[in-house]
Amino acid sequence: MKFTVSQSSLMRALSVVAKGMGTNSTLPILSGVYIRAEGGQLEFQTNNLTISIRHLIPANVEEPGETVVSGKVLTNIVKNLSDSAVTFEGTPHSVTISCEKSTFRLNALSAADWSAFPELAPDRTIELPSDLLSRMVDKVYRVTSKETTRPILQGILLTVEDNTIRLVATDSFRLAVCDSSVEAAPGEQFRAIVAGSVFHDVLSMPSMTDTISIGTTESQVVFSFGTTTFVTRRIEGSFPDYKTLLPPTCSTAVTIDVAAFAAALKRVSVIAQQNASVRLDIDADGGIVRLSASSPDQGESSETMVCDIEGQSLAIAVNYHYALDCVNAVSGTETMRLELQGSTQPGIFKSNGSINYLYLLMPVRL
Incomplete structure (x- = not known):
């Protein structure tokens, strides 16, 4: 040679x-x-x-x-x-x-x-714009579970139906859903569960082309683009029925400035190093959201934000690490909407645009 x-x-x-x-x-x-x-x-x-x-x-x-x-x-x-x-x-x-x-x-x-490279004939294949798919995966893959005991939660559910591409990920404490319009053949449908870290790695490859072909067999997922072929195991099982977690209405809705909320969250959470919770007190009458954190060893912190609030006043506490993941996912967006049912019910962050994003976050004890 x-x-x-x-x-x-x-x-x-x-x-x-x-x-x-x-x-x-x-x-x-x-x-x-x-x-x-x-x-x-x-x-x-x-x-x-x-x-x-x-x-x-x-x-x-x-x-x-x-x-x-x-x-x-x-x-x-x-x-x-x-x-x-x-x-x-x-x-x-x-x-x-x-x-x-x-x-x-x-x-x-x-x-x-050396083991021969697997030559697979996918049962179903779809071609998608790689840039759009990469931006969508970036928004959800951090939400996948790190626990190996439930492999299904380590995956991202990818569906394409009615010219809509949708990605869903959850670790049981939070849920991320994003969707966007995509041109697909009439009646074309696609569904697969792919490991979140693998999905992100594939779309970060330097050989990525404008489009990527994704195919599935009984046990494998095949990514093809340019002169690169990437084969990984398909995650088997039933993905959680996330739609049952989404309430049809809310009692309180807050329109939040994303950049201001991100900065306030980072400042307040400096105190919350051992207890990773930040409390949000929503004053509907005053149009104010107060962020606060406390630590027996370090002290307390708080900051107020002026927001457009609809509905009732209430308080909820969230894990600030998870809240920051949501904020980072919608960075570049001016505003997002926080919908609440009560102090013990999940909070839902929403952002609409070319990619619609929904982030459900379980509360922590006040």
Whole structure:
């Protein structure tokens, strides 16, 4: 095997497949990157038993061949090379890498032991604008659960129906829903549950194109864009029926300036380091919302905001970490609406625009 490729192109390819490299695996080959040179192109593959990634780039191939080398070591080498031509020469047991005056020899693993990339025929496929999907995933993926005991809550529910794309995530303490219009074929429907961290990683890849194709099989989800294919396990199970949590009306509605609320929340929560709750006292008659926090060790803090309030006065306490996640998700929006039923009922934040956003937050004890 012998080929030459630019350092920048090689570094970009390694960054694309990096998420598929195993980190703490007892099988050394799972920490490696498979490279095949043939027909004027290089094929890179990684596989950590959870996800498989394949990416193709053009190269000057003098002798075809394949090899597997340590992904971490190769990445560290390439990122420290100058932006020049990099030449690989491989034997069954080693690979020599040269760039200008630098030379490295890496021990290679047997390419024959590498698992073939899964060739899947999805039952259902949909093509979506990647920029829109990325912005929507950014709004909900932090709401997915970190607990491994309930895998379904680690996922994002993706549905496409009636020209509307919708993403839903929950960790049982909060719920995030966002939707937007999308052009789809008449009657086209799509539904899948994808791990939140995986969804975010895919859409953050440097090889992302204007559109992304998402397909599902009985047990896998396949993302395809440009010369990149990303395969991950499909999360099985029934996603919680979140629509039953959304009340049809509210007793109090507050129109909030997003930037002002974010700044006030950050200032008040400085005191709430051990007790992560911030109290919101809503004075409908005075048109004022008072944010406050207290700590037995640190003291107290409070700040008032002038808001447009409809309905009754009431008080509610929320986890400020969760409230900040909501505020960050709607950053760039001028106002949002907070709808409340009572002190012990969930609060619902809403923001409308090209992407409609709803964030339901369970209260904490006052």
